[in-house]
Every structure is written in structure tokens, then in C-alpha cells.
Amino acid sequence: MQRRKFLKSLALSPVLVAGANLDFSKIKGRASIIDLDRCDGCTGFDMPKCVSACKEKNAARFPKPVEEIPNYFPRKINEDYSQKQNDISRLSPYNWTFVEVDSKKIFIPRRCMHCDDPTCQKICPFGVISKDKNNAVNIDEHFCFGGAKCRDVCPLGIPQRQAGVGIYLKIAPKLAGGGAMFKCDMCADLLAEGKKPACETQCPKNAIIFDDKAKILILSKRLKSRENSSMAIRKMAERALFTFLLWILPKSMKPSLKNMKIPGTAYES
Numbered sequence: 001m002q003r004r005k006f007l008k009s010l011a012l013s014p015v016l017v018a019g020a021n022l023d024f025s026k027i028k029g030r031a032s033i034i035d036l037d038r039c040d041g042c043t044g045f046d047m048p049k050c051v052s053a054c055k056e057k058n059a060a061r062f063p064k065p066v067e068e069i070p071n072y073f074p075r076k077i078n079e080d081y082s083q084k085q086n087d088i089s090r091l092s093p094y095n096w097t098f099v100e101v102d103s104k105k106i107f108i109p110r111r112c113m114h115c116d117d118p119t120c121q122k123i124c125p126f127g128v129i130s131k132d133k134n135n136a137v138n139i140d141e142h143f144c145f146g147g148a149k150c151r152d153v154c155p156l157g158i159p160q161r162q163a164g165v166g167i168y169l170k171i172a173p174k175l176a177g178g179g180a181m182f183k184c185d186m187c188a189d190l191l192a193e194g195k196k197p198a199c200e201t202q203c204p205k206n207a208i209i210f211d212d213k214a215k216i217l218i219l220s221k222r223l224k225s226r227e228n229s230s231m232a233i234r235k236m237a238e239r240a241l242f243t244f245l246l247w248i249l250p251k252s253m254k255p256s257l258k259n260m261k262i263p264g265t266a267y268e269s
Contacts, residue, residue, distance in 0.1 A: 029116070029135035030191065031216035032200075034109050035223060038207035041099050041107035048099045050109055051088050053202035055095065057187065061141065062094050063180060065164030072178045078163035079179065093162035093182040097199060109199075109208070112137065112158045112184040120150035120159065135213075136186035143167055145177030159183045186210075 042048040062085070069078050081087075085094040097111035114137045121129040121137060128140040129150060139150070139159060145168045151159040159181040168177035187197035191210075200208040209219065 029133065029213055030186070030210055031135070031213040032186075032211075033209045033216060033220060033223065035205075035207040035209070036106060036108060038205045039099070039107045039109060040205060041101060042204065047088060048107075048109070049202040049204055050097055050199035050208060051095065051099065053198040054097045054111075054184070057198040058096060061182075063141070063162040063165040063182065065162060065179075066169065069164035070169075070173045072163070073174045079161045080163050081160070082162070082164075091158060091160050091183075093160045093180075096182065096184040110156070111199075112186070113156070114184075114186055119153045123149045123153050125149065132188055132192075134186065134188065134191045136188035136191060138185040138188055139181050139183060141166065141180040141182060144180040146179035146181055147177055148181065150181055 042050075045052075063082070065080065065082050069080055071078050081092045081094055084092065088095055088098055090098055091110065097109060100108040100110055102108065114131075114135050116135065118129070118131060118137050121131060125147060126143065126145055128143045129137065130140065131137050144166055146161050146163070146166055148159070148161050151157055151161065160183065161179050161181050163179035166177065166180035168179070187195075187199075190197060197208075197210055200210050209216070211219070
């Protein structure tokens, strides 16, 4: 994704707001900061550490499709990434986080934003998308039909489909669904045990931080006060719309965001 397209998608997506008049006592669940000033894409490593940590932690959940994958009726196509499992240049059912690099060498880790009010959960016709007390939004791949409506409504197109797996093969392989959807689940099992997500613990630059939302709001104020840092935000109808993810941006990205003049978008310097 080009830098301008990323900024536009960021501006159009709900992003955690800091600095608004908020009652911290009412802010529940977990949130996260990705500090783009610190992230260097793990230069010197074969693979970004957040990516390798995610792959290692979730390997057992990666799809194992049947050999003869049925097409999506009535179309004669399917989405099969099983031969591209080592591709870390994009999201896929086998790669739930990846790092984009723009022309100015700004490294941008990308994964699910775990929205407070996730549209994907509302639109799923099978009710297999859940949200727990930590704000982790998870797709149950064992009961997902792979209709991909969650991806259609996601501002960043995060959920990814793998054909030839899932319950549709047993119920209506030619008439329903098309596989199963996969994405980051915020390491919900680790959070439930009081542990940190794999991407955070393996980041050598400490650029990824998970914590309670109230603490993240306070921390974000301190981080964005650093020289050459700013923060992109989105406000809707004069209220804060929270997701779990906040980007701390280099100020070099701020003018581009400002010049887009997208309604409802603001930023803090």
C-alpha cells in the first residue's frame, strides 16, 4: 500500500483518541500503541520480529486445506494462499501481521485494530465473530463459512480467506461460503492469562505496547509530546470512537494527513 493510501485509510478508520474530555473510569478493555518513531522494521533480521512471533504463536491455527479445493459457486475461482505461506509482504490466512515500508522508510506494522464497536461482528451472518472483555475481536474459524462480509466492511480489509477449509465443506461446499476467515486475535488466550501478546514481547525496539485503555490514553499524551512526534485521530459526532490501536506518527507524516482535508478527521500535534 502506498503511503498516501495508508494515510487515507488511517484517516477513514476509527483511531484511538487522546486528549479529549474523557471519563477514564468508563474506559474498559485493552488498547495498544504502535510507535512508528521507534519501529525500524527490524532491519538486520530476516523477518520483522512481530511477524515471526505472530507466525510462531499461531502456527497451529493456520489453515490446512483439502487437496482439491472447490470453486466459489457460480464462479470458477477460489482464494488459496497455502502455497504462499512464507509471503510476509501482505496479510494472509498464514500471516496475521506485516510491516509496510513507505518511500521515506517509515515502517508501518499492520494488523487488526480490534474496534470497540466492530462492524465485522455485526455483519457476520453466522455469528462467529466474538469480542471479549479485553477488546479482542476473534473469528471462530471452526464455524466460519468464509463469506468474507467481514472483510468487505473492514476499513482496512483485514480478515483474509482461505478456501478448502471450514465447516462449509461438510454442509454445502458448492453453495455456501468459501472457506474460513483468519486474522489477528490480539493473542486473546495470552491476555486471559495475564500475559502480553507475542508481537509486544518480541519487539526489540519496544515499539508495541498493550495495556488498559486508561493507561494507554495517559501514555499517548506523553509519547506524542516528544519532539518530532504527532498523533492521528478521528472524531465522529463530537465523541471519541475507540479502537484498540493508536499510531504515534513521525511529524513528517502529519502534513500529508492534514492536506487531505477528509471530513471528520483531525490530528493532535
